[in-house]
Amino acid sequence: MTKADLVFTRGPVLTMDPARSRASSLAVTGERITAVGHDEVRELIGPGTEVVDLTGKLLLPGFQDAHIHAVGGGSELAQCDLTGVVDVGTYLERIRVYAQAHPEQEWITGGGWSMESFEGGMPSRRLLDSVVPDRPVLLSNRDHHGAWANTRALELAGLTADTPDPADGRIEREADGTPSGMLQEGATVLVSRLVPPSTPQDRRAGLLRAQKLLHSLGITGWQDALLGDLNGMSDPSDAYLSAARDGSLTARVSGALWWDRERGAEQIPELIARRAELNHGRFRVGSVKIMQDGVAENFTAAMTAPYLDGCGCATANSGLSFVDPKALLGHVAALDALDFQVHFHALGDRAVREALDAVEAAVAANGRRGNRHHLAHLQVVHPDDLPRFAALGAIANIQPLWAAHEPQMDELTIPYLGPERASWQYPFGDLLRSGATLAAGSDWPVSSPDPLAGIHVAVNRREPESDDERVFLPEQRIDPLSALAAYTAGSAHVNRHDDAGSLLPGHLADLIVLDRDILAAPPEEISRARVERTYVGGTLVHQS
Secondary structure (H helix, E strand, O other): OOOOOEEEEOOOEEOOOOOOOEEOEEEEEOOEEEEEEOHHHHHHOOOOOEEEEOOOOEEEEOEEEEEEOHHHHHHHOOOEEOOOOOOHHHHHHHHHHHHHHOOOOOOEEEEEEOHHHOHHHOOOHHHHHOOOOOOOEEEEEOOOOEEEEOHHHHHHHOOOOOOOOOOOEEEEEOOOOOEEEEEEEHHHHHHHOOOOOOOHHHHHHHHHHHHHHHHHOOEEEEEEEEEOOEOOEOOOHHHHHHHHHHOOOOOEEEEEEEOOOOOOHHHHHHHHHHHHHHOEOOEEEEEEEEEOOOOHHHOOOOOOOOOEOOOOOEOOOOOOOOOOHHHHHHHHHHHHHOOOEEEEEEOOHHHHHHHHHHHHHHHHHHOOOOOOOEEEEOOEOOHHHHHHHHHHOOEEEEOHHHOOOOHHHHHHOHHHHOHHHHOOEOOHHHHHHOOOOEEEOOOOOOOOOOHHHHHHHHHHOOOOOOOOOOOOOHHHOOOHHHHHHHHHHHHHHHOOOOOOOOOOOOOEOOEEEEOOOOOOOOHHHHHHOOEEEEEEOOEEEEEO
16 A cells, blocks of 8 residues: 555544545645545555644645735735725825835835725825825725826826826816826826836746745635736736746646737637647636726726715716627627636626626527636625526625725715615625525735635624624625635636645645634634645645
């Protein structure tokens, strides 16, 4: 009998296999699981076998993130970082200190600030001028659908009161029409096009920085949701490809090629060529990312009814559909026929419906080809569309951290949606009960990449360690096992990692060890768990 390289004993082992969800021992030989069971697995222990005692811990499949921007997140860690705080004074101090520490930088870039920090979610150029008056500054907000610029940046871009808004964005303005410093959606490109592009070395460093962080959080694979250039963000494809070729990419990565919303079907041959060019080793490219709308906080998420104003009256604005809905039907059918997976950004209920309509058109045209199309974000879903996910085989790609009471939700979203539509937000429970398959992701650097924090919110509908005792739409809570399934088997399914996401003999040994069994602890303590070990293909890539 061949002895194992690695054996975990004295479980619990959470397999995510419905036929046998729990075991107490697991063996690994090479990069694959060779046995799952109980005491009989110990027979595979030999003189060279590493044995890991799981007493008081939990072994489970590695987490996978179904929607993340890892290279961008890793790169931003080295830029002006405004995450983790909401005080304007602290923002300005961080910006001042960063600028002083980097006199060689022509532009000050970075981001992570929260809209809730500013009245109406609108920061002013003059605030930035007070700390960096002589160099251009451009800082993305935490959702990366807007950016804050100082006067110097606006001047270099030639933006004045006479500059029209682009079709896919908005320049916020002062009373006389002068740009205020806040740029929404596509308007950010008017300034970001001037920012010196990142270098291949920058992007590679960002990837490796991100990979180290993500492995420490138990993430063994992910889908990068944007392989392309957008709003000043550089295409990270070269970083993934070089790391895959030289073996420094230890994670399993699926990539989603960016659909240029300014173009149409003529770009499909280019996508086919890029798919062939980019696949190598642990880096696979088989998805196309279509960003159908924006975000609710700046009123660009596409809704079936108009947003409300501050007085609760309907406005003339129902958000933006970035791709014409009729054209979308043909584009998605064509991509599906070529066996591309389509990864939709669909946040408002109209965008969700348009994406589901496109999946339905693809099924009608091509039959069910098993391409695992998925809709990410799903902030507002009309009740009529909930059963369509299961009916069409469309996967619900959820970002659970957003489904909680916090100022951006309570002050900048709910009042402008109205009570009925606000009650349709992040309907994880309804989707699960309707038979939809759930996958999960973080959208990092928009929000924390920590899967345990996301699982905590999916189960509790409250932010971890929050003093706010309100539960956000409690009927949409899901049970811990379903939340874990979304972050393991569900996301592995979306990422086409069919031999990962569950612990079965023959599957890849992508595993994590938690410091406690979160299924045996109170749900409100889920976020307190920590990842002690992360393995990819049986190789230890993180140990706390």
